[in-house]
Amino acid sequence: MSGFLVSTKINGDAFQFACPSEETLLDSLRNRVGLTGVKEGCGTGDCGACSITLDGSLVCSCLVLAAEADGREIGTVEGLSDGMKLHPLQEKFIEHAALQCGICTPGFLISAKALLEKNPKPSEKEIRYALAGNLCRCTGYDKIVRAVQAAAKEMRKK
């Protein structure tokens, strides 16, 4: 096994860790960095629970080698809120009961944030397609879509 030293910026803070070359970024974030808000639902890019941003673009961290993250910036659910102030998406997910078990929630929040940064006023259809890479088995997506709509509205006010 050959190791790799990875220097990254995670949620704004510089962070270094060593890992085997074949380790995924998902495993490193969970097991070496301690960011267990990033979830594994499938490990094959089909469920979106491990969604993060890598240099600002939305990816499944299970489909990224940790070694690839060297020199890059990572954003996870742990970095969404601003200190004690929740991100509007986080607020609206709670207000709209957009989660039941909550395991998919971190991934949905990251995906929804990526969507709203590109498209501040998405239609219902655009929201549904943008979130199609995130599986939720509890809610039937109804309240998730409504929460994203509400957050988009809130964010447009600012």
Next chain:
Amino acid sequence: MSHDTSYTKQKFKLIGSRVNRPDGIDKVTGRARYGADASAPGQLVGKVLRSPHAHALIKKIDTTKAEKLPGVKAVITSADMPDLTGGNRSMLDILENCMARGRALYDGHAVAAVAAVDEQTARQALKLIKVTYKRLPHVTDVDKAMLPGAPVIHDWVFTSGVDPKPEKASNVVQRNQFGHGDVEAGFAEADVIVEKTFKTEQTHQGYIEPHACLATVGPDGHGDLWVTTQGHFHFRQVCAALIGMDVAKLKVTSSEIGGGFGGKTHVWMEPVALVLAREANRPVKLVMSREEVFKATGPTSSTSVDVKIGAKKNGTITAAAAELRYQGGAFPGIWGMLGAMTSFACYDLKNVQSVGYDVICNRPKVAAYRAPSAPMAAFGIESTMDLVAEEIGMDPVKFRIKNAAKEGTQASYGPVYGPIGIGPTLKAAQNHPHMKAKLRKNQGRGMACGFWFNFGGQTCTDLNIGVDGTVSLAVGTVDVGGSRASLGLIAAEELGIEYEQVKVHIADTASLGHNDTTEGSRGTFSSGMATIFAARDAKDELCQRAAKMWDIPVSAVAWKEGKAVAKGKRHNNLAPLTLKEIAAKSPNTGGPIAGHNEVVADGAGVSFASHICDVEVDPETGATKVIRYTVVQDAGKAIHPDYVEGQFQGGAAQGIGWALNEEYIYGDDGLLQNAGFLDYRIPVCSDLPFIDTEILEIPNPNHPYGIRGVGETSIVPPLAAIGNAVSNAVGVRMTHVPMSPPRILKALDEAGV
């Protein structure tokens, strides 16, 4: 302590409001800890080696090379998990499902396990274990497994419920018959008889969180298990019994649970993790991969169902019969029995008979999945109901209303109903604006009804009041979908305090008495009941303390609107004492103030739903899109309407997935071909419309707040509702679920449409 459980028609201040859930912030910030999120110093990685065959003799397992690999701390097989069940066959089944004993019974059956210092070493160790198999004939189809020449999977299974008792072993575990009246006479009276056979494929609960646990067992025989489960008390009992531990020495903590829907009511690899931890004398974390979840946990039955319904031209059903064959996987189950019990439960039938068969196949052991067994039976019955309505030229909703069960109806599964909600849900569906909406070309509307029992069970709750007047409520029913919010509302309502003053915890097995598993839609029903009684217990104590503070007899103190008030003219100068004021003085009036309750929460009340669905079918590709969906269901009192709606919507979405695309696909080799979310196609966000809900609140007379279970029934009608809608869209009756595009196109072809 016995309590009055009857519904009191009380006016609520908080119940019914849409407050934020107490665990919301943890879950939107990533702080909430699920099954795979715990770690312990020195923990090892556990991994399981699984059978690559559908059915095989395990002639030899050579673990020597794996054991010698540096970093491997334990390698186990069934030899390390001796049978301690004392002849309890159903417990032995669980043990054998956790680890094959001489025979691999399905693709993915565990045959050995390792614990090693890291992921890479554990993976390599699995590769070094050499298993010598001798392949045996297999069977994965329920109808084929019942045929006389089928390979018999267990030589100890003799069909029960048949007369005379069989002398030969077979794959048919049991026959269960339900019903009353004389169906032959009933069919003779009918003007119209429709007979049809239906098939449904096997589906998985599809929770997003794979099974995961962290197990520790010390040399003193004490153990700790952190696990994602719907029932940590049940897990403790089963694990302790299987691996020979004292129940009290095993502490089980339920992590946050990332979905269960019945699939996390059974142990799968937790006893294996505990044995590995004991062998290695180190904590072992065992997390299933998604492939393992599909192959080696408990999906629902595939089924084959015959339905026959006869009716008079005026719409009265004269007789109804069904034979239901349920594939239960490699071990005996009760799924066919449940299918037979639920099949005709929505209707008031003079002559009815349902016969359920439980059948063993070379597939993973079936587990409960949300209203287990009811959706498949409903698919057959509710599809046939539409066919009969069509034959007699009656509107299908009217036909159902005419035959709906009501108070006093003898249910097809035996008992006589008290007040029930099927009639009201049907009426509400009939009057719903959805029913009148216009349909376009290639679109069709369907509706269907569903039933589920609901149950309560053993429950134990602690309510502790802090000196600052805030309340800590410890419950033992795992919160699978927001029940902490509901229970917080109930405690606050009962005590007359603010919702924000209550913090609800899910206690571990060491901190509370036994609680049954969160299943059967019982979480809020039963823990809600225990919470009310615990709060009432605490209120008695608060009155005692107020009496001490005032120095008057307790008989002169009453609890009103969240305050202790002194009764009678002598005391009318005493200002009421708030809970906060009494709590503040508690150190000097007798110490901490608490309420406690243990109860068997029976009387959960049966549950009914009616669903309406519009679909659009592309006649050239057979693709079906659900364009509108409405759920009408009786919830009893909706404590937190958001989460009631969430249950309705989630159940409907699972049913839609099942109806259209989800299925286990086995090859002729008996191997599962689609053990992943790519090809096991659960609905994605863009597949679904908003799912409308209408909550009917018909209070449950057996619960002080009128609560009924709401979690399961909503998965029952969708298969049939969509089948009926597709049929109305394209004029072809679909009899095989899922109604995937190839099946629809084939049906269209065969019908010459």
Next chain:
Amino acid sequence: MLKVGFTGALRSSVNGHAQVDAQASTIRELLSGLVQRYPDLAEHVDQGIAVALDGEIYRDDWSKPIPDGSAVFLLPRIQGG
């Protein structure tokens, strides 16, 4: 006097009767009385049984009083999701 109904596999353990008469004031009394008369029923009671009283299903609470004249049904124990 109570009329007790049996369905499913339970029926074969009470000699195939759909209904039998019984005298009992609680579920416990009912079950112990029935097991004495029909020993084959013991296995089912051990595995778990549910009792429906006037349509309401009771699974565990054997101290539950049975009002005279109740419609009683013995059911197999059910499982849920």
Next chain:
Amino acid sequence: MRFESPTTTKEAAALLTGELGDAYILAGGTDLLVRMKLGLIEPALVVDIKKIPATQEINVSDKGISIGASVSGATMSEHAKLNKSWPGVVEAANLIGSDQIQSRCTIAGNLCNASPAADSVPALIAAGAKAVIVGEQRRRTVPVEKIITGPGTTSLQKGELIESILLPKQAARSADAYLRFIPRTEMDIAVVGVGINLTLARGVIQSARVVLGAVAPTPILVAKAAKAIVGTKLDAQALENLAAACSDACDPIDDKRGTIEYRTRVAGVLARRAAVIAFKRAGGA
């Protein structure tokens, strides 16, 4: 496993050539990491090509548009000129997976993965795209349809990698389109895919390329299907003939994603629909 991220294509080719064990190229990784996770492969060497500038760019020139081997689907969708010239190629690339996958997946990777069901490949073949292949010793340009030789196998030699995909300059009054069928609305692998590129002259189809995916061991260029619409204004009969030619050309398998019968039938249906889209885009009426 060794992980390398060279900065030139030559260097990458040398690493791949020098490795005795199993060596793999990592661009988007959306197939490679899945295969690693499922234990199907255990690479001795992974060469990340994303630090090679030549693989990162979309270049527009007189010859056409060159898309670097590590350009993601998302980047393609944001390129105005590419969208205007080759909407079918872009829509095919954008059908690969979710937004998460789009941030990473590449058309060169889609090609090298050599799945019969790869979405972008039929569109690339229809467009007449070529792959620029670099080895340690030589550089060659090969039509895309010559790359895939069977399910999971390609004509690339050990040590070779694709540096870019070259789309020709789209002719006047021409357009392409791609359609696929999946059971859900997103996240599935194509059950059938159809890419069509056609050129009009005075409203009549002058030339066409019709390519089917997921109905044979490799994507197939169906000359008879093109012939069925060339010389027509895509009238009903032409569409029928197109559908029949496409269904005729199918040689699919029964699997978890579809049946032989279904794929054969739907190939014709999708070909009709894709042809209508391409025809309209090209200005046909």
